[in-house]
Amino acid sequence: MVRAGFLDFWRNGFVSLASILVMTVTLFVVGMTLFAGVILNSALGELRDKADISVYFTTSAPEDQILQLQKSVNALPQVQSTTYISADDALAAFRELHQDDQLTLQALQELGDNPLGAELDIKAKDISQYDAISQFLQQQQASQAGGPSIIDKINYFDEQHREALDRLQEITDSAGRLGLIIILLLVGVTLAISFNTLRLAIYTSREEIQVMRLVGAGAFYIRAPFMVEGVLYGLISGVVTLVLFYPLTYWLGQATANFFGGINVFSYYVSHFLMFFGIIIGTGVVLGAAASYLAVRRYLKI
Amino acid sequence: MIYYDRVSKIYADNSIALEDVSFSVEPGEFISIVGHSGAGKTTLVKMLLAEEKPSSGSVFFESINVHEVPLNRINHLRRKIGTVFQDFRLLPQKTAYENIAFAMEAAGRPEDEIHSDVPHVLDLVDLADKANNFPDELSGGEQQRVAIARAIVNQPDVIVADEPTGNLDPVNTFEIVQILKKINDLGTTIILTTHNKGVIDSLKKRVVTMDRGRVIRDDREGKYIL
Secondary structure (H helix, E strand, O other): OHHHHHHHHHHOHHHHHHHHHHHHHHHHHHHHHHHHHHHHHHHHHHHHHOOOEEEEEOOOOOHHHHHHHHHHHHOOOOEEEEEEEOHHHHHHHHHHHOOOOHHHHHHHHHHOOOOOOOEEEEEEOOHHHHHHHHHHHHHHHHHOOOOOOOEEEEHHHOHHHHHHHHHHHHHHHHHHHHHHHHHHHHHHHHHHHHHHHHHHHHHOOHHHHHHHHHHOOOHHHHHHHHHHHHHHHHHHHHHHHHHHHHHHHHHHHHHHHHHHHOOOHHHHHHHOHHHHHHHHHHHHHHHHHHHHHHHHHHHOOO | OEEEEEEEEEOOOOOEEEEEEEEEEOOOOEEEEEOOOOOOHHHHHHHHOOOOOOOEEEEEEOOEEHHHOOOOOHHHHHOOEEEEOOOOOOOOOOOHHHHHHHHHHHOOOOHHHHHHHHHHHHHHOOOHHHOOOOHHHOOHHHHHHHHHHHHHOOOOOEEEEEOOOOOOOHHHHHHHHHHHHHHHHOOOEEEEEEOOHHHHHHHOOEEEEEEOOEEEEEEOOOOOOO
């Protein structure tokens, strides 16, 4: 039966070639969407990473209290990381920023005292969690109402900052959703095309199937060679696709790394080759077998 | 052995292919079904193979109602009936040898049996030297002989030959009929449909005559009368 599948494959040379080409395109699209997904995710991740909120402390706030607060913020499940910038650090950074601006530096000199308070930058695990974190900070502030509050301001409650955060979340969310829809659409369309091609390839054999049926062949006996053929198409197309991706990603690797920031598709391809191998070959084999199974079924009904 | 019990077939457009047909076939018989084109001969044959269902009535093969056999068991029934078609219906991608071997493989026969039986039947239809030719490299008569070899290789109880000589010249027609007679002499029941007067008159066997879906004559040792 396996031999019959191979033989049919060989004797149907042209149909086999056409099927393999179409299937290769399909698997190529599947592979491309994998890459697109990875690139999109890393680009969005990069973007999300830019979001944070800063808590500015009063100049008189004692450091141990600030560190205490940092500890309790760190303990929140929504928080990914916090960075403490002490008043001195803030001053040094300010000096560096304005090193060419003599006037400002002079003014700073005039003041004598450090006018800047300490600062705590907080990154959440997800953009949507900034609200909860800010609520928590506000409560902290309120609970210390008895004494002087150490928090000067939280920039989350700045209209502008909050709007920017909301916008960022909206953009990354809808970009992710749009990406997913496009990917699913592309994969769906190419799967359908490839499925149809295999069906056409088997359509040319429909009389044979009917003859086999009338000669007394069982369904499995008729179906098996076609499925072997379909699996063979999938295997070959998968290998061709995997081979094609090598030079392609090599060529695109640097460009994507520069453009989207962070991810080099070539090194990603090489390091995740097993995953690509599994998905591409697996899709090809399952597609080939399933399409053949369903296509033959139509002609077995006599 | 085969019994058509008041079989009718009316298509959706109300055209009548068969009307109240009843007759039986005994083991070892050679029965010819004759009639003009459209008389219902082929429909009758398709009923036996469960290729078509009757609108009413039933067809029995060895006391099994053919149309009550489920689709996944029908192939077992078909293996007991060898079929020869007017248009040969060989598998174009397979050689003469493979076309015959295929019918044996499909019936689940072991490899060594296939190796010994296929050359034997090829010899019987006088095609031993064409074993490795594809159908398009064979003449019509040769293709039909391959088809007959395929039909008999599983030693069926019945051979159904539906217009087997319809596409053949007189010489090839004669040869095919001789082969069918030879097979009948070896004990296999033969059902032959034809509208070839010469074939019927030379056979001197039972003749069922059909016209417009009805059986109008059934003669023990008949001639082609229409």
